[in-house]
Amino acid sequence: xGLAKRIIPCLDVDAGRxxxxxxxxxxxxxxxxxxxxxxxxxxxxxxxxxxxxTASSDNRDTMYNVVEQVASxxxxxxxxxxxxxxxxxxxxxxxxxxxxxxxxxxxxxNPELVQEATDKVGSQCIVVAIDSKCxxxxxxxxxxxxxxxxxxxxxxxxxxxxxVKMAELGxxxxxxxxxxxxxxxxxxxxxxxKAVSDAVEIPVIASGxxxxxxxxxxGVTKGGADAVLAASIFHFGEFSIGEAxxxxxxxxxxxxx
Amino acid sequence: xxxxAVIDYGMGNLRSVSKAIESVAPDDEVLVTADPVLIxxxxxxxxxxxxxxxxxxxxxxxxxxxxxxxxIIGSRPxxxxxxxxxxxxxxxxxxxGIDCMNVLAGKVKRFNRPxxxxxxxxxxxxxxxxxxxxxxxxxxxxxxxxMWSGISDGARFYFAHSYYxxxxxxxxxxGSCVYGIEFAVAMAATNLFACxxxxxxxxxxxxxxxxxFVAWDGAA
Numbered sequence: 001x002g003l004a005k006r007i008i009p010c011l012d013v014d015a016g017r018x019x020x021x022x023x024x025x026x027x028x029x030x031x032x033x034x035x036x037x038x039x040x041x042x043x044x045x046x047x048x049x050x051x052x053x054t055a056s057s058d059n060r061d062t063m064y065n066v067v068e069q070v071a072s073x074x075x076x077x078x079x080x081x082x083x084x085x086x087x088x089x090x091x092x093x094x095x096x097x098x099x100x101x102x103x104x105x106x107x108x109x110n111p112e113l114v115q116e117a118t119d120k121v122g123s124q125c126i127v128v129a130i131d132s133k134c135x136x137x138x139x140x141x142x143x144x145x146x147x148x149x150x151x152x153x154x155x156x157x158x159x160x161x162x163x164v165k166m167a168e169l170g171x172x173x174x175x176x177x178x179x180x181x182x183x184x185x186x187x188x189x190x191x192x193x194k195a196v197s198d199a200v201e202i203p204v205i206a207s208g209x210x211x212x213x214x215x216x217x218x219g220v221t222k223g224g225a226d227a228v229l230a231a232s233i234f235h236f237g238e239f240s241i242g243e244a245x246x247x248x249x250x251x252x253x254x255x256x257x
Numbered sequence: 258x259x260x261x262a263v264i265d266y267g268m269g270n271l272r273s274v275s276k277a278i279e280s281v282a283p284d285d286e287v288l289v290t291a292d293p294v295l296i297x298x299x300x301x302x303x304x305x306x307x308x309x310x311x312x313x314x315x316x317x318x319x320x321x322x323x324x325x326x327x328x329i330i331g332s333r334p335x336x337x338x339x340x341x342x343x344x345x346x347x348x349x350x351x352x353x354g355i356d357c358m359n360v361l362a363g364k365v366k367r368f369n370r371p372x373x374x375x376x377x378x379x380x381x382x383x384x385x386x387x388x389x390x391x392x393x394x395x396x397x398x399x400x401x402x403x404m405w406s407g408i409s410d411g412a413r414f415y416f417a418h419s420y421y422x423x424x425x426x427x428x429x430x431x432g433s434c435v436y437g438i439e440f441a442v443a444m445a446a447t448n449l450f451a452c453x454x455x456x457x458x459x460x461x462x463x464x465x466x467x468x469x470f471v472a473w474d475g476a477a
Contacts, residue, residue: 002380002435003386004386044460071273075276077458094270097272099417120308120312122309173383202383203386226386
């Protein structure tokens with residue numbers, strides 16, 4: 001008995017609305033962020049992640065308002081990501097009520113930002129988001145690289161090496177998204193999840209591809225993830241958080257009930 | 258109406274803490290402040306905290322809050338949260354060693370690397386997420402601490418930390434958790450309750466703990 005594996009619904013936010021796309025495209029509206037977050041809190045979610053998916057300057061103030069409103073009435077951990085470029089952005093989000101801030105693209109351009117941010121606010125506040133894609137041919141040993149800008153730009157950086165580097169710079173947690181799987185509902189990329197989870201001492205959140213409850217279990221038991229993140233299966237009412245937890249518990253996975 | 262001061266020394270999720278208290282004490286005044294005079298005049302005081310021990314101690318010293326806090330503790334209900342617990346101990350191993358406020362005798366230590374559970378499975382550090390908190394009692398005949406009222410023994414609370422408290426006096430421990438090792442996660446004395454986990458982020462049980470604090474008479 002120990003630490004529960006976390007289930008984290010992810011809310012992609014664009015211009016103050018929760019949306020969900022497939023492979024980062026074809027976006028559908030899924031509601032008002034505050035009411036969606038409140039619903040997940042009541043349903044027993046262990047944490048909520050907000051990603052500001054456009055992160056344009058127009059969107060920034062909207063996002064701070066959303067975070068403030070959610071943090072005023074939802075008392076579970078709140079992670080916010082998207083468009084963080086400086087420690088001042090991190091501070092502003094934490095002051096608005098975020099508990100953790102997720103840094104993605106900016107970490108690639110300026111890895112020292114991760115160190116600077118963790119020095120200032122502590123590792124437990126800094127999540128590094130990694131958008132990863134399988135780049136090996138089917139007959140090769142699997143190999144993954146990270147992509148930035150919402151998955152549009154390749155970087156040539158190896159995912160596992162990058163994960164280790166981010167942990168060394170002080171990241172408190174990694175949010176690992178498989179871009180090949182995002183929105184596809186065929187399950188996590190368990191290969192990269194396991195490779196990253198084994199390589200680092202810090203917790204890893206598996207993301208991208210959940211379509212069935214078994215996928216959540218596989219992320220933990222086969223991928224070694226400490227937490228599993230999903231969006232569309234929860235947003236569109238296919239499964240509730242309670243159903244997901246009951247399913248995981250039934251397979252011997254420790255969850256908070 | 259009572260006044261509850263949340264100490265603002267620039268090192269914490271103050272908004273989350275103050276909003277959570279406001280939600281359980283809608284008729285009270287919740288004040289986020291660094292002013293020692295306002296803090297000293299409050300009926301109850303909450304000291305949150307996040308980040309590194311050295312930064313927290315430097316911020317408390319920089320705001321001239323160490324002596325006022327030491328004077329307040331014991332005189333009326335005071336609650337430390339996360340780093341707000343750790344800085345109450347004598348010394349922390351974090352940042353190559355830093356002296357803390359020495360309100361509670363003991364050390365703050367880093368989880369061993371590698372940290373493993375009893376089955377030999379590796380445990381991640383930081384200890385991040387929801388763990389069970391056991392209500393410790395010095396004697397089996399002793400009832401559990403009044404701050405646990407309405408909260409089940411073994412209820413899960415949200416943690417996010419890499420260092421843990423190792424107090425000298427086990428009698429002050431009122432809550433413990435097992436993560437690789439068993440360690441103190443809640444400590445108490447007259448008018449003092451401090452916890453390693455985040456009640457403001459621990460859903461209904463966390464809010465219940467804050468509700469208990471708002472009504473607590475300070476007796477252990």
